[in-house]
Amino acid sequence: MPEIARLKRSTGCFELDFVEREATPEWAMKLGIRLHLTGLSLSNTVSELERFGVDRCRSTVHNWVQKAGLQPTEGKSPDHVAVDETVIQIDDQRYWLYAAVDPDRNEFLHVKLGTAQNLGLSEIFLGELREKHDVSEAVFLVDGAQWLQEACRRHGLRFQHETHGNRNAIERLYKELKRRTDQFATHFRNLEPATAETWLLAQAFCQNQLI
Known part of the structure; x- marks a missing residue:
C-alpha cells in the first residue's frame, strides 16, 4: 500500500x-x-x-x-482556516465531527468529536483551535451554518461565507477521514466517544504526514 x-x-x-x-x-x-x-x-x-x-x-x-496522543502539529499561523462539521457514525451512534483545515496547505489543524451541532460546541472547538494555533489574523471560511458564524464573532475572528473555492479542501479531507472510519468500522464497537476522538486525531495527524 x-x-x-x-x-x-x-x-x-x-x-x-x-x-x-x-x-x-x-x-x-x-x-x-x-x-x-x-x-x-x-x-x-x-x-x-x-x-x-x-x-x-x-x-x-x-x-x-x-x-x-497523536494529533495535528500545533503552532501554525495559517492565512485562511476552513471550518465545518459533518455527521459521522460510530458503532450505532451519530456524532458531529468538527474540523479546521488550512486550505492553502491542505492539512488538518484540529478536529473534535461532539454529540451535537450547536453554538456551544462550536465555541469550544474554536477556543481549542486558538490555543493550538495563531489564527488571530486568519480569515475563517465558513458555510451558512449560523452557529459557526456566531462562534467566530464571539471569538473576535474574521470570517467570510464561502461555499466552494478554498473550502473544497475540507470536503476532500473529510471524505478521506470518513473513508478511514468506514474502513475500521468494526474497530468502533462499544467504543467511548473520547476514545474515538483520540483515534480520529491520530488519523488527522497521519493524513497530514501523507501530504
Missing part, C-alpha cells in the same frame, strides 16, 4: 512518551501505529509485527495508538 510506504519513511515524525512503561521496543510500537493508521486492520498489523519477532495482541496495538 503506497500510503504505508510513505509514512514508514517518516521515521522521526512522532515521539512516544510512554515507552519506559512498555516491554515492546519503541521502533516496533511506532511501526505498529503507522501500519494501523495507514490502513491495516489490527489483525493484519499484528501479523506484520510477528514477521519482526514481535508477538502482540490486537488490543495492545489499539492501546499504543491511544497512548501515543
Whole structure:
C-alpha cells in the first residue's frame, strides 16, 4: 500500500512518551501505529509485527495508538482556516465531527468529536483551535451554518461565507477521514466517544504526514 510506504519513511515524525512503561521496543510500537493508521486492520498489523519477532495482541496495538496522543502539529499561523462539521457514525451512534483545515496547505489543524451541532460546541472547538494555533489574523471560511458564524464573532475572528473555492479542501479531507472510519468500522464497537476522538486525531495527524 503506497500510503504505508510513505509514512514508514517518516521515521522521526512522532515521539512516544510512554515507552519506559512498555516491554515492546519503541521502533516496533511506532511501526505498529503507522501500519494501523495507514490502513491495516489490527489483525493484519499484528501479523506484520510477528514477521519482526514481535508477538502482540490486537488490543495492545489499539492501546499504543491511544497512548501515543497523536494529533495535528500545533503552532501554525495559517492565512485562511476552513471550518465545518459533518455527521459521522460510530458503532450505532451519530456524532458531529468538527474540523479546521488550512486550505492553502491542505492539512488538518484540529478536529473534535461532539454529540451535537450547536453554538456551544462550536465555541469550544474554536477556543481549542486558538490555543493550538495563531489564527488571530486568519480569515475563517465558513458555510451558512449560523452557529459557526456566531462562534467566530464571539471569538473576535474574521470570517467570510464561502461555499466552494478554498473550502473544497475540507470536503476532500473529510471524505478521506470518513473513508478511514468506514474502513475500521468494526474497530468502533462499544467504543467511548473520547476514545474515538483520540483515534480520529491520530488519523488527522497521519493524513497530514501523507501530504
